[in-house]
Amino acid sequence: MKQHDKADLLEAKLHALMVAGLSGHSSAYQALLTLSAERLRSYFGRRLAGREFDVEDLVQETLIAVHRKRATYDPSLPFTAWLYGIARYRLIDFLRRDKRGVEVPVEDGFDTADTDAFEASLAQIDLDALFADLSPNQVAAIRLTRIDGYSVRETAEMTGQSEPAVKVNVHRGLGKLAARIKGTGDAN
Numbered sequence: 001m002k003q004h005d006k007a008d009l010l011e012a013k014l015h016a017l018m019v020a021g022l023s024g025h026s027s028a029y030q031a032l033l034t035l036s037a038e039r040l041r042s043y044f045g046r047r048l049a050g051r052e053f054d055v056e057d058l059v060q061e062t063l064i065a066v067h068r069k070r071a072t073y074d075p076s077l078p079f080t081a082w083l084y085g086i087a088r089y090r091l092i093d094f095l096r097r098d099k100r101g102v103e104v105p106v107e108d109g110f111d112t113a114d115t116d117a118f119e120a121s122l123a124q125i126d127l128d129a130l131f132a133d134l135s136p137n138q139v140a141a142i143r144l145t146r147i148d149g150y151s152v153r154e155t156a157e158m159t160g161q162s163e164p165a166v167k168v169n170v171h172r173g174l175g176k177l178a179a180r181i182k183g184t185g186d187a188n
Contacts, residue, residue, distance in 0.1 A: 006158075007158060010035075010039075010080075011078055011079065011080050013035070014032060014035060014036065014039075014079045014080060014083075015075070015078065015079040016028075017029070017031050017032035017035070018032050018070075018073060018075070018079045019075050021070070022070060022071075022073065022075070033063055033066070033067075036062075036063065036066065036083055037059050037063060039080070039083065040058070040059040040062050040063070040083070040087055041055060041056075041059055043084065043087055043148075043149075044058045044059060044087070044091065046149060047091060047149065054094065054098075057094075058087070058090055058091060058094055061090050061094075062083075062086055062087045062090045065086050065090060066083065066086060069086065084147075084148065130177055130180065130181075131177075133176060133180065134173050134176055134177070135169070135173075137159065137161060137165070137169045138169045138170075138172060138173030138176070139173070140155070140158075140159045140161075140169075141155055141159065141161065141165075141166045141169035141170045141173060142169070142170055142173045142174065142177075144158060144159070145166065145170055146170065146174075152166050152167060
């Protein structure tokens with residue numbers, strides 16, 4: 001089974017657990033939090049290598065935010081996009097208050113006052129609309145490299161594409177997105 005298929009299965013499982021948890025099934029909700037914590041450790045670990053205590057603090061902060069914002073989750077949207085949206089905002093907040101002088105790029109700065117889940121859901125809707133005209137390989141390559149932060153090599157392993165194919169799919173897909181946003185039709 002390809003990594004991309006595994007990611008789809010994990011998304012389906014997490015989504016089902018979240019929906020069940022929202023319906024009052026506490027064991028499903030507990031399983032959701034456990035699996036989410038594993039994903040978050042990986043997500044933050046890639047971004048904060050060698051800072052295990054910070055990673056664990058961010059995992060716990062994110063799980064608390066998921067719990068507090070769970071009522072805002074839209075079950076028609078992928079759970080992992082919502083989860084990683086919240087995680088990203090937590091990471092940005094952490095880097096802002098970190099006393100080690102890590103700078104957060106201006107384009108990553110967001111005001112996160114009680115809008116984490118809502119904005120993550122809106123962003124997912126916008127992305128889904130933009131990605132509608134792209135091939136599945138282009139969508140996967142862009143999501144994994146540009147949104148989820150995986151390397152080209154990791155993306156190639158997860159999707160079964162070659163590394164050059166991942167690069168081409170990102171390049172062409174972003175070209176199509178840019179053309180669509182500018183209103184000039186299809187590029188490439």
